[in-house]
Amino acid sequence: MTNRRNFIKKTALGTIGFSSLIACKQDTKQAHDHSVTAHQNTGLKPLIISTWKHGFSANEAAWETLINGGSGIDAVESGVMVSEGDPNERSVGYGGLPDREGKVTLDACIMDHNSNCGSVSFLQGIKHPIAVARKVMEDTPHVMLTGEGALKFALSKGFKEENLLTPESEKDWKKWLEKSNYEPIINIENHDTISMLALDENGNLSGACTTSGAAWKMHGRVGDSPIIGAGLFLDNAVGAAAATGLGEAVIRTAGSAMVVEQMRMGKSPAEACKTIVERIYNIHKDHEDMAYLQVGFIAINKQGQYGGYSLRSGFDFAVCDNTKGNRMENASFKMEWNEN
Numbered sequence: 001m002t003n004r005r006n007f008i009k010k011t012a013l014g015t016i017g018f019s020s021l022i023a024c025k026q027d028t029k030q031a032h033d034h035s036v037t038a039h040q041n042t043g044l045k046p047l048i049i050s051t052w053k054h055g056f057s058a059n060e061a062a063w064e065t066l067i068n069g070g071s072g073i074d075a076v077e078s079g080v081m082v083s084e085g086d087p088n089e090r091s092v093g094y095g096g097l098p099d100r101e102g103k104v105t106l107d108a109c110i111m112d113h114n115s116n117c118g119s120v121s122f123l124q125g126i127k128h129p130i131a132v133a134r135k136v137m138e139d140t141p142h143v144m145l146t147g148e149g150a151l152k153f154a155l156s157k158g159f160k161e162e163n164l165l166t167p168e169s170e171k172d173w174k175k176w177l178e179k180s181n182y183e184p185i186i187n188i189e190n191h192d193t194i195s196m197l198a199l200d201e202n203g204n205l206s207g208a209c210t211t212s213g214a215a216w217k218m219h220g221r222v223g224d225s226p227i228i229g230a231g232l233f234l235d236n237a238v239g240a241a242a243a244t245g246l247g248e249a250v251i252r253t254a255g256s257a258m259v260v261e262q263m264r265m266g267k268s269p270a271e272a273c274k275t276i277v278e279r280i281y282n283i284h285k286d287h288e289d290m291a292y293l294q295v296g297f298i299a300i301n302k303q304g305q306y307g308g309y310s311l312r313s314g315f316d317f318a319v320c321d322n323t324k325g326n327r328m329e330n331a332s333f334k335m336e337w338n339e340n
Contacts, residue, residue: 045199045201045202046200046321047320047321048063048079048318048319048320049298049319050062050079050080050298051196051242051244051315051317052316054086054092054194056318056326057086058079058194059079059196059318061078061079061081061082062079062198063075064078065079066201071206072113072199072200072205073112076110076197076198077110077131079196080108080130080196080210083194084127084210085127089194090168090215091212092193092210093210093212096169097169097172097212097215098169098170098173098212099216100180100182102165104164104212105122105213105219105221106122106129106164106212107129107212107226108120108129108130108210109133109144109209109226109228110137110207111137111208111228111232112206115236116138118133118134118135118137118138119133119145119227120136120154120226121145121147122146122220123146123151124164125163126151127162127164129210130208132150133208133226135153135154135157173216182216193211193245194209194210195207195208195231195242195298197241197242199240199300205239207234209225209226209232211223213225223246223251224243224247224250229254230254231256232256233259233260235260238301238302239260239263239299239300239301239302240300241269241272241297242256242298242299243297244296244297244298244315245293245295245296245311245315246289246293248289249284253276253279258276259272259273259299260272260299262275262276269300269308270308270332271307273296273297273308274334277295277296277310277311280311281311281334293312294310294314296311296315296317296331297310306319308329308331308332309333309334310331311335312333312334312336313333313337314337315333317329
């Protein structure tokens, strides 16, 4: 990290400017507002937004990619790879909490401004599934590869197979086996998926989403994160959206695609996110999973506005632009955790 920071400070930053990068690395102040706001940052390009506190470091890497001439798709890939490779992020990539059989299985998808997309699901043994998803997008006629087929494809592209179950995650799994209760509580302490959206200086959108999925899931379970239209969706004429939380709830509503459609009809990103969270609440309010259900969305539109909204409190997201820098913001939400 130190070498990278020194390199950044010595690099010519072109039209974005040196002060923009420094701002994106220093401002960690959190803004908190329960009301739904449009986050009126109209016209700010580039703009990056990503889920949860691990999004802060991911934004930093993505911003570095952008200011060094990378594309939006390069930025979102490099950004989420930071979380994938961090063993302390227990819900993404290496070190992710395993399924009921002690296997770390990974899901990821990526999408560019031309609606090209790639996805992998139920992938094992590859630290960076987002990079494999990009290879699916660029090197195959398909959108999604899964399981053993995804692994064979990754190996054919030169990816290295390795054990992703760290001693810490194995210890937690063995402790879980003592009672084997399955309640996928998703909140600050259990960050969940990292999703990232980017609007580059040309006004083009890109997005990425990657996760190791719900801890202690059934072997073979796949959530929303690799599903275009559920965990991630963008329309370059309108905006982009991405999800976090319990994947089953997002899949049932085609959540991210529906957020984009709400923006198409004129709603701000935050209001669009709220509308789909309300829809999820109405579907799930009588479900047995309501006691632990958390779902959140982030969104940006072509005008450079951004927003987020979640079912329950505790969802935060990282935002980086060339005026206010990189910072954490708390999403508006429908209800507290102690509410039914």
